[in-house]
Amino acid sequence: MHDFLIAPFAEFDFMRRALLGALMLSLTACPVGVFLMLRRMSLTGEAMSHAILPGAAAGFLIYGLKILPMTIGGLIAGAIVAVGAGAVARLTVQKEDASMAAFYLISLAVGVVLVSLRGSSVDLMHVLFGTVLALNDDALWLIMIVLAVTVLVLVILWRALVAECLDPLFLRSVSKLGGITHQAFLGLVVLNLVAGFQALGTLLSVGLMILPAAGARFWTTSVLPMVGLAVVIGAMSSVGGLLLSYHASLPSGPAIILSSGAIYAASVLLGPRGALMPLLTRRTHRTG
Amino acid sequence: MTGLPFNPRTAVEMRDLTVGYGSHAAVHHLSCCFSAGSLSALVGVNGSGKSTLIKTIAGLLRPMSGRCHIAPGTSLAYLxxxxxxxxxxxxxxxxxxxxxxxxxxxxxxxxxxxxxxxxxxxxxxxxxxxxxxxxxxxxxxxxxxxxxxxxxxxxxAQLILLDEPFNAVDERTIGDLVALIHRWQGQGRTVIVVAHDLDLVRAQFPQTLLLARRPIAWGATLDVLTSDNLQRARNLHEAWDDHAPWCAPDEVA
Known part of the structure; x- marks a missing residue:
């Protein structure tokens, strides 16, 4: 048991770094994912994760595989797509889902073209799928800073975020914060995707955001417990995924996402609000 | 709930107010006053601009022209x-x-x-x-x-705006909600309610604004909801006309 669960982390520095990075990512990305899901923006998160690619690729093109330029590039690209898609949705008849899809498809194509201009297919794989087992100090610091910013913004904007999801028109009638909240939240999404892309890549960083949140939805009916549970599921997936990757020699990023996918599937089936529970519980009812 | 100090003054005043979407006006050249502590119904067929007007009063829509003025410092609740x-x-x-x-x-x-x-x-x-x-x-x-x-x-809040609060609600609930509305008015609050049930409006609301994208009548409910006025409201065309002539400023009444 010790050999299986503890030894990989005790023996190898790169495993401890990977664990620290993945746990911090769970702590920051999963709460953001819960709100993303409750705002019915899960697919927007997916789109945004592709949108940061050309920025990261431009950083890579100019400076090589260095975290700071790739991060800044990713943030800029994410911000352009978020603001651009939002502006098209507000100023024209097109809804945000369509404008977001248009922006991210263009971004993804530009990103892949940029990487292929200079890099090999190995580089492309790195940008698309990350390397959680090669997290350096810079990457860990980046994740830690994003974690601090995310917790701070969520604590400050919590009430506005809840109100904006539950009854946006009500929030608009009592406060001018609705627009700012939306923008700040999109900012958090981009920030967390950028934090995750070094470890999980642009294609999978959204997985640790959405899957734990989607799984937690089946177990609870309040927002705060849902956020806590999503973090726990994220942490369990991180540990499980890294162990799976170590013992079965699988790529680490996909192993983490697969682990949270397994927990999601179990939640769909077994959660109190899942698919099986209504069939398994007794078919009796109270008189009043 | 706390007591509300109220002067007998105007709570909401609309002067030559036009609100709409694109170049089309949903509410056209409306001038009307809701005094503080009054209870009023907003009545009109679907598409007559009731929700647009109430959103404008709530500050959620910007007027195309004219103005909608709310007494300074008025707290507002919008449903x-x-x-x-x-x-x-x-x-x-x-x-x-x-x-x-x-x-x-x-x-x-x-x-x-x-x-x-x-x-x-x-x-x-x-x-x-x-x-x-x-x-x-x-x-x-x-x-x-x-x-x-x-x-x-x-x-x-001192000003309460309710948009179709009685939709798909049973009679007992309507009775309870209307009692609450009267209680609010009794406390000196100004209440404006979008409603469809004309019998309910006649029985419960002292004042009515009848809209058909432009004001048809405004005042005491029984004077407003006459068969003549209601017929005029029904006759006004609901649909936007893309070829309608532009509204010239000097046409404004």
Whole structure:
């Protein structure tokens, strides 16, 4: 048991770094994912994760595989797509889902073209799928800073975020914060995707955001417990995924996402609000 | 709820107000006054501009021309149509009603013991005792409407705007909600309600504004809801005409 669960982390520095990075990512990305899901923006998160690619690729093109330029590039690209898609949705008849899809498809194509201009297919794989087992100090610091910013913004904007999801028109009638909240939240999404892309890549960083949140939805009916549970599921997936990757020699990023996918599937089936529970519980009812 | 110091003055004044979407006016050249402490119904067929007008008063839409003036310092509670609320959101009745505390506590103010008491009292006042922790997705239409009225109660506002609050609600609930509305008016609050049921409006609302994208009549309810006026309101064309002539400023009455 010790050999299986503890030894990989005790023996190898790169495993401890990977664990620290993945746990911090769970702590920051999963709460953001819960709100993303409750705002019915899960697919927007997916789109945004592709949108940061050309920025990261431009950083890579100019400076090589260095975290700071790739991060800044990713943030800029994410911000352009978020603001651009939002502006098209507000100023024209097109809804945000369509404008977001248009922006991210263009971004993804530009990103892949940029990487292929200079890099090999190995580089492309790195940008698309990350390397959680090669997290350096810079990457860990980046994740830690994003974690601090995310917790701070969520604590400050919590009430506005809840109100904006539950009854946006009500929030608009009592406060001018609705627009700012939306923008700040999109900012958090981009920030967390950028934090995750070094470890999980642009294609999978959204997985640790959405899957734990989607799984937690089946177990609870309040927002705060849902956020806590999503973090726990994220942490369990991180540990499980890294162990799976170590013992079965699988790529680490996909192993983490697969682990949270397994927990999601179990939640769909077994959660109190899942698919099986209504069939398994007794078919009796109270008189009043 | 706290007492409200009110002067007999105007709560809402609209002067030559035009509001709309694109270049089309949904409410056209409306001038009208709601005095403080009054209870008024907004009546008109679908598409006559009632919701647009109430959103404008709530400050959610910007006038195309003219102005909509609300007495300075007036606190405002706006109850939108139910369809704008996400009922699948994981919230309990208590959470929904607590949103009303925003008016006093804002984004960061801590919810204190007395705030929780006010929320509980409001839930009880609308007849939802025992529903505190019920998820909102398990409420019936009438129960949800009662919960939303509890939120308005918690907001403790001087100007209350209700957009079709009696839709899909049974008679007993309507009776209870109307009693609450009268209580609010009795406390000196100004209440404006979008309503469809003309019998209800005749029986319960002293003043009425009849709209058909432009004002048809405004004043005492029984003088406004005459068969003549109602016929005129029905005859006005609902659809936007893309080839309608531009409204010249000197045509304004």
């Amino acid at each position: 939108p149509q139910q369809s704008e609320l996400d009922r699948s959101f994981p919230a309990r009745v208590r959470d929904l009603v607590s949103l009303g505390l925003w008016s006093q506590r804002g984004l960061l103010g801590r919810h204190r013991a007395q705030d929780r008491d006010r929320v509980a009292a409001a839930i009880s006042a609308v007849g939802l005792d025992g529903f505190d922790t019920r998820p909102i997705d398990s409420l019936s239409g009438g129960q949800l409407q009662r919960a939303l009225f509890a939120r308005v109660l918690v907001q403790d």
